[in-house]
Amino acid sequence: MSKKCLTVDDSKAVRMIVKKAFTDFDLEICEGTNGVEGLAAASKENPDLILLDITMPVMDGIEMLTKLKADNSLKHIPVIMLTAEAGKETVLKIAKIGIRDYIVKPFSEETLIEKVGRVIDLRPISETQEKRRKLTDPLNIMLVEDKPAIAEQFRTGFSYPSWKVNVVSSTGEAIDTAQETQQDVVIISLSLPHDSGIELFRILRSNPRHKYTPIFALIVKTDTHEHARAQDTGFTNIVTKPVDFHELETKIANAANLDTSEKYFKFDGDYLLISLPENPSNHSINEVNGFLREKITKAVDNGFRKVVVDVHTLEALNMNVVKFMLDAMKYCQELTLKCYVVGNERIDQEAKAFEESKGWKVFTSVEAALET
Amino acid sequence: MSKLILIPEEELVGMMVSAVQDVFTTMLSMQVDLDRHESSMTAEESVSPAYNSNNPMIAANVGFSGKIYGMVYLCMEATLALKLTRQLLGMDDLEASDHETVNDALGELANMTVGGFKNQLSHKGYSCQLTIPSILRGTNFSVESTSQSQRETFYFDTEGDAFVADLFIRTGD
Numbered sequence A: 001m002s003k004k005c006l007t008v009d010d011s012k013a014v015r016m017i018v019k020k021a022f023t024d025f026d027l028e029i030c031e032g033t034n035g036v037e038g039l040a041a042a043s044k045e046n047p048d049l050i051l052l053d054i055t056m057p058v059m060d061g062i063e064m065l066t067k068l069k070a071d072n073s074l075k076h077i078p079v080i081m082l083t084a085e086a087g088k089e090t091v092l093k094i095a096k097i098g099i100r101d102y103i104v105k106p107f108s109e110e111t112l113i114e115k116v117g118r119v120i121d122l123r124p125i126s127e128t129q130e131k132r133r134k135l136t137d138p139l140n141i142m143l144v145e146d147k148p149a150i151a152e153q154f155r156t157g158f159s160y161p162s163w164k165v166n167v168v169s170s171t172g173e174a175i176d177t178a179q180e181t182q183q184d185v186v187i188i189s190l191s192l193p194h195d196s197g198i199e200l201f202r203i204l205r206s207n208p209r210h211k212y213t214p215i216f217a218l219i220v221k222t223d224t225h226e227h228a229r230a231q232d233t234g235f236t237n238i239v240t241k242p243v244d245f246h247e248l249e250t251k252i253a254n255a256a257n258l259d260t261s262e263k264y265f266k267f268d269g270d271y272l273l274i275s276l277p278e279n280p281s282n283h284s285i286n287e288v289n290g291f292l293r294e295k296i297t298k299a300v301d302n303g304f305r306k307v308v309v310d311v312h313t314l315e316a317l318n319m320n321v322v323k324f325m326l327d328a329m330k331y332c333q334e335l336t337l338k339c340y341v342v343g344n345e346r347i348d349q350e351a352k353a354f355e356e357s358k359g360w361k362v363f364t365s366v367e368a369a370l371e372t
Numbered sequence B: 001m002s003k004l005i006l007i008p009e010e011e012l013v014g015m016m017v018s019a020v021q022d023v024f025t026t027m028l029s030m031q032v033d034l035d036r037h038e039s040s041m042t043a044e045e046s047v048s049p050a051y052n053s054n055n056p057m058i059a060a061n062v063g064f065s066g067k068i069y070g071m072v073y074l075c076m077e078a079t080l081a082l083k084l085t086r087q088l089l090g091m092d093d094l095e096a097s098d099h100e101t102v103n104d105a106l107g108e109l110a111n112m113t114v115g116g117f118k119n120q121l122s123h124k125g126y127s128c129q130l131t132i133p134s135i136l137r138g139t140n141f142s143v144e145s146t147s148q149s150q151r152e153t154f155y156f157d158t159e160g161d162a163f164v165a166d167l168f169i170r171t172g173d
Helices: A012-021 A035-045 A061-070 A088-097 A109-119 A148-157 A171-180 A193-206 A224-233 A245-255 A282-301 A319-334 A345-353 A366-371 B009-028 B078-089 B099-123
Strands: A003-008 A027-032 A049-052 A079-083 A101-104 A139-144 A163-168 A185-189 A215-220 A237-241 A265-268 A271-275 A306-310 A338-342 B033-040 B057-066 B068-077 B128-130 B134-138 B150-158 B161-171
Touching: A003 A012, A003 A035, A012 A027, A012 A109, A012 B078, A012 B099, A027 A035, A035 A049, A035 A061, A049 A061, A049 A109, A061 A079, A061 A088, A079 A109, A088 A101, A088 B099, A101 A109, A139 A148, A139 A171, A148 A163, A163 A171, A171 A185, A171 A193, A185 A193, A193 A215, A193 A224, A215 A224, A215 A245, A224 A237, A237 A245, A265 A282, A271 A282, A282 A319, A306 A319, A306 A366, A319 A338, A338 A366, B009 B033, B009 B078, B009 B099, B009 B150, B009 B161, B057 B078, B057 B099, B068 B078, B068 B099, B078 B099, B078 B161, B099 B128, B099 B134
Parallel strands: A003 A027, A003 A049, A049 A079, A079 A101, A139 A163, A139 A185, A185 A215, A215 A237, A271 A306, A306 A338
Antiparallel strands: A265 A271, B033 B150, B057 B068, B057 B128, B057 B134, B068 B161, B150 B161
16 A cells, blocks of 8 residues: 655645655655645545645644644654754754654755655555556666676677666766666676675665665676575575576566566467467466466457467477466366467377377467468 | 954855755755855945846745844846756746746745755854745846845856845844
């Protein structure tokens, strides 16, 4: 459920700045332009936090804070003062009434996010979006690596052109880049000088903006000591050199909670095509299976009558694949869809070896299957 | 003639410059430099308008009162005010005719600037509180001081645009 923040300030500009600062977070902002409106909004909205100015017409922030803390139903709401008033006497007076923090104007967006993040759990909006992003949607990946050759591999290694790799070579640059642009995934080389990769991980994690960003450690495959250190530090996952980009794409898709179904499912013309990869791992089979019922149901909803399961690139048919195909056939039967198998001679032969699949008709092409 | 405020002039200048620079760098990511500074003690001395222009002008002012009283006018051409508002709010397409938004943004910039200045006064023992901002629009106007106040006029430059921070200040009765 979204968190809610009430900003009480007579300045529309400040309210707009607050709203803009939290655009990337799952935080609903409600507003009041003075203490009276602030108290009414606090009662109505029951926010998780109030950002409160002091100098306001009608009722100032000190009076509103005093009334808020005297009200049993509202006094639990944490308050952060956001004000240009920072005189010692004022600050002491307010501190006695009870506040969680004090932000003095002028303030940077980062300070605001950091202080609010200490009071409420700020989650990036991408994480809570009902509609998951697809593999082919834009994705910002920041690589922190000081070796140009490896950086170049990353620039050209991914198969999705919409994935943008921002290469930085130092921790300072990484912090600046992460502040300027929300990164979806961060990959940090642990071979940076002075152990700065681990330090950078800790700095990023302590910032509410990156609290939930997937951060991978990039290390040499055979370096077991670094593996253990990366795991102990709390990296989301580990990428080993030499980099297998196919495997890395899967890890990124999982960590960034991307919808990977388009890798396997395609609605084409009047049929749904399900394609298995060349050498599907158990993980891949489970992944495809996770989408199976939803996609077949969608095919019915869209008025499709045929489903083609294409396994012609498979080197061998194993029990996991057979079980997956039986599931697909079962769902199709339940929804009165016709299901066709496309394979090759070898798959045809191997299918006959299993009791469950010996009666399958295996077509040699999608076109041949659709002609029947 | 002796000054009304017992704060050395160079300190007062430093306080205002740091208050203005703090707001411009933090909120607007803009460089700002002090071009020159003028000090005047009498109404006659301060009659000449510091920022008259045939172009539309905006002056945002915020006062402070307590152990010390005063008022600061941030005065600039409307085109600069629009530029600052766009920068502050990240609204590149904001129209010059949107007076409400520009007024509000300028009022807030003045509030932050005077707040920064006033907080430094408080740390020197002159505790005081801010007033709410107000906006003055027009062409060829001047702001004049009374004989009871000390006036310090600061001429700033921000990336090629000029503006003035005009301080009127006096101690409490």
